[in-house]
Amino acid sequence: xxxxxxxxxxxxxxxxxxxxxxxxxxxxxxxxxxxxxxxxxxxxxxxxxxxxxxxxxxxxxxxxxxxxxxxxxxxxxxxxxxxxxxxxxxxxxxxxxxxxxxxxxxxxxxxx
Amino acid sequence: xxxxxxxxxxxxxxxxxxxxxxxxxxxxxxxxxxxxxxxxxxxxxxxxxxxxxxxxxxxxxxxxxxxxxxxxxxxxxxxxxxxxxxxxxxxxxxxxxxxxxxxxxxxxx
Amino acid sequence: xxxxxxxxxxxxxxxxxxxxxxxxxxxxxxxxxxxxxxxxxxxxxxxxxxxxxxxxxxxxxxxxxxxxxxxxxxxxxxxxxxxxxxxxxxxxxxxxxxxxxxxxxxxxxxxxxxxxxx
Numbered sequence: 001x002x003x004x005x006x007x008x009x010x011x012x013x014x015x016x017x018x019x020x021x022x023x024x025x026x027x028x029x030x031x032x033x034x035x036x037x038x039x040x041x042x043x044x045x046x047x048x049x050x051x052x053x054x055x056x057x058x059x060x061x062x063x064x065x066x067x068x069x070x071x072x073x074x075x076x077x078x079x080x081x082x083x084x085x086x087x088x089x090x091x092x093x094x095x096x097x098x099x100x101x102x103x104x105x106x107x108x109x110x111x112x
Numbered sequence: 113x114x115x116x117x118x119x120x121x122x123x124x125x126x127x128x129x130x131x132x133x134x135x136x137x138x139x140x141x142x143x144x145x146x147x148x149x150x151x152x153x154x155x156x157x158x159x160x161x162x163x164x165x166x167x168x169x170x171x172x173x174x175x176x177x178x179x180x181x182x183x184x185x186x187x188x189x190x191x192x193x194x195x196x197x198x199x200x201x202x203x204x205x206x207x208x209x210x211x212x213x214x215x216x217x218x219x220x221x
Numbered sequence: 222x223x224x225x226x227x228x229x230x231x232x233x234x235x236x237x238x239x240x241x242x243x244x245x246x247x248x249x250x251x252x253x254x255x256x257x258x259x260x261x262x263x264x265x266x267x268x269x270x271x272x273x274x275x276x277x278x279x280x281x282x283x284x285x286x287x288x289x290x291x292x293x294x295x296x297x298x299x300x301x302x303x304x305x306x307x308x309x310x311x312x313x314x315x316x317x318x319x320x321x322x323x324x325x326x327x328x329x330x331x332x333x334x335x336x337x338x339x
Binding site: 039051054055062107 | 257260264267268271272275276279282284286287288289290291292293294295296297298299300301306319320321324328
């Protein structure tokens with residue numbers, strides 16, 4: 001199981017957080033000097049949960065229509081912003097700058 | 113014209129937005145908030161359209177798209193929209209049937 | 222080779238494509254039928270639009286968190302993932318391709334998007 005300290009050790013991580021299945025922020029860690037705050041993380045959690053829900057609908061529809069399995073259940077969602085990337089998997093997430101993002105390392109850390 | 117919807121019990125604000133999200137007219141809140149309300153309603157309309165299109169695509173069932181409107185319910189307030197008209201209402205005081213009927217009419221004006 | 226062909230040629234990439242922002246055209250290369258490619262472009266366009274709107278909303282709520290404008294997204298399924306930057310999409314097999322390699326290529330080569338187009 002991931003913990004926030006481990007997630008903060010991901011290269012470049014400026015924030016790590018845990019959220020509920022409804023997208024509510026449960027706990028978080030923010031790097032010193034970062035412009036992130038709990039309000040922003042809470043909104044990012046809701047964005048990720050909303051898109052996981054949409055992706056789940058798409059995975060169900062896609063698999064039914066094409067017979068091509070392998071998308072459902074949806075495991076994670078990543079949003080590539082202009083400067084920052086937020087990566088979530090299960091009930092944990094991490095925020096890293098685009099310049100340092102390592103998607104695979106983040107997923108490994110998130111998968112625990 | 114849409115101003116008369118404010119007379120419906122429980123309706124707090126109303127706006128009419130263009131297809132690019134710009135405010136045409138609105139009442140019940142300050143102008144800068146009305147512009148934000150129009151943008152939200154326009155964005156939400158596009159999202160609902162995208163999801164309805166996909167529902168239609170995946171189910172092969174006709175009759176879902178284009179969607180006529182949407183309602184999002186909060187704890188004490190709700191936002192409803194039909195066509196390019198949206199309204200904010202107090203859920204304790206409003207008759208949703210009445211509001212939806214008025215919105216349906218206003219969307220044809 | 223163009224971006225779509227380069228992506229489609231990468232090991233572990235099932236298919237790559239590009240759709241018009243208006244939603245009226247798409248191209249796709251790889252292991253997908255025309256119908257699947259059409260559905261994929263509709264799905265990716267819809268999610269990109271939603272993500273763009275959500276980021277705009279966060280900004281309008283007073284939080285400029287460095288995520289605006291959104292450049293793209295990834296969704297990770299059990300065996301497959303979908304990567305999207307601007308109007309380019311790529312379906313990959315999780316076990317056979319480096320997510321970093323695909324995303325690096327897309328971020329470096331796919332031109333940025335204008336908010337009005339999305």
